[in-house]
Amino acid sequence: MRMRLLTRVIIFLLSTVALLSCKKQHVEKQVDFWENTVELDLDEIKKRGFIRAIVDNTSTSYYIYRGRRMGYEYEMLRNLSKDLGVNLKIFVASDIDEAFRKLNEGKVDIIAINLEKTADRTDLASFTKATNEIRTVLVQRNGEEGTVQDLKDLEGRTVHVREGAVYKKQLQMWKDSLQLDFRIKEMPYDSEGLVNLVVQKDIDFTVVDEDVASVNSNYYPQLDVSLEISPASKVGWAVRSNSTKLLAGVNKWLTTFNKSSYQAILYDKYFVNKTNSYFRSNSPFSSISGNRISAYDEMIKKAAEGIGWDWRLLAALIFKESRFDTEAISYAGASGLLQLMPVTLERFGVSDPNDPFESLMGGVNYLKYLDKYWQKRVPEVNERIKFILASYNVGHGHVDDAWRLALKDGYNPSEWDNVAIFLKQKSNPEIYRDPVVKSGYAKGHLAVNYVEDVYGLFESYKVLVEP
Structure with missing residues (x-):
């Protein structure tokens, strides 16, 4: 009797544990990223x-x-x-x-x-x-044996599509309605990556939006993008x-x-004017084909080593200053790749500002000077770079004023975001007339925007251009 009672108790406890475990798994299964969405509007x-x-x-x-x-x-x-x-x-x-x-x-x-x-x-x-209405098409190489003229020709073939896209569902519909037997394989590539695999003969077929197919068929005349998979439908963000x-x-x-x-001008620029699109995308200075930013990349890489910067950050600064134009001259008389003023050119040993190497090294020497200037007060390297960029744009005297204002108001002046608060206000008389301010009025908000622009471009370069 006792044994039976004990057995029932054990079974009850095991059942309870199993039930609780199932409930826990069910809860964990239900709470996914779209059901626990961040509140941010x-x-x-x-x-x-x-x-x-x-x-x-x-x-x-x-x-x-x-x-x-x-x-x-x-x-x-x-x-x-x-x-x-x-x-x-x-x-x-x-x-x-x-x-x-x-x-x-x-x-x-x-x-x-x-x-x-x-x-x-x-x-x-x-x-x-x-945002648009787009149909989808099959991408394949033309002029080859086995070219698909009709969807029925896909019988026994394999079509590779982008993972998570609607293309698999569209193809599956044709498989079911026409009772075809072909394979649909998803791959972790974007549409253009899959098109390139077709060009390189790594795969035979893919499905992409017509606009992407049309532009790429202009780059690669061996592509056939004429077979429609799905008629035009609305797409959005x-x-x-x-x-x-x-x-x-x-x-x-x-x-x-x-x-x-x-919108019409923009659409024409990227989808109608295919000649310009072709040259942009096939240029050695395109992240799509050449993984280069400018004609001076090697020079920039070498110069960046001298200041310990990622070369793409230095390239972003140069683009912001001169668009890589060695003959660029600003309204204020700044010149060269890094747009140095005549007094700065002379101070840092630049005799010919139109010489790209000489101009670049002069600018790098100035950056080194600014790095040394801020080193003790801003020991963290990434924070200090922002002080350097702001100083490069507006002058270190104005950034110095904002540093002292931050310190006076109890902020940590070694953090750029704190100093930026006061630099933005340097056109306000109540700020630039403060006793701790030595350099007076400045459009400091422009310098803060300048730092954000250079860093924004740098972040893009990091994603799109290899180190």
Whole structure:
């Protein structure tokens, strides 16, 4: 009797543990990234001062050409951020599923990729008004045995598509309706990466949006992109489901943008004027094809070693100053790659500012001087670089004033964000007339923007150009 009772107790306890375990697993399964979305809307984005967008790194969406950030989606986002009154930070998508994860975790605020609105995706995010209408097409090499003229010709073949995209679903529909037997294999590549695999004969077929296919067929005449997989359908961008104000702001901007002459000019620039697109994307100074920023990359790399900088940061500073034009002269008389004033040129040993090496080394010597100037007060290297960049733009005297103002008000003056608060206000008489201020009035907000611009460009270079 006791044994039976003990056995029942044991069975009850084991059942209870199993039940609790199942409930715990069920809860853990249910709580996923789209169900625990970060609360972050337009008001917080504006207060923060920047919006974060995720895009594709393709010859139509986002890339670097001669040091400049370009791309249809990039220029749209730049226009949107201006309309919202915030700065723009760009991230590159590794895959679509990861883009939705980053969106809901608050790591980005908008997915600026052409996405078809599907039932599955509406569980993950809210979609904007349509940014375009795009059909999808099969990409293959032409003139080869086995070229697909009709979808029935896919029988027994393999089509590789982007992971997480709608292309698998579109192909599966044809498989089912035509009762075909072909394989659909998803790969962790963006659309243009898969097109390149077709060109290189690593795969035979892929499916992409028609605009991407059309541009790439201009680069690679061996491609056939004539077979339609899906008719034109509306595509849009995505924001977090709880970012209702951001969604409203983006939709309001899209309503104006889609009717504007700017949209027509932008579309022509990237999709209609294929000759210019071809030269941009096939230039050795394009991140798409050449992994170079400028004609002076090797020189910049060597110079950057002398100050311990990532060479892409120095390249970003040079682009900001001169666009890599050795003969550039500013309205104030600054000249050379790093736009040094005549007195600075003389001080740091530059006799010919139009000589790229001499001009560059003169600028680097000035950067070394500024690094030494701030070293003791700002020991952390990454923070100090921001002080150096601001000093390069507005003069270290004005940055010094902001440093003393921060110290006076109880802020940590070794942190750039604290000093930037006061530098922005140096055009305010109450600030520049403070007793601790030695250099007077300055448009300090421009220097703060300058630092943000250089760092923003540097972040883009880091993503798109190899070290």
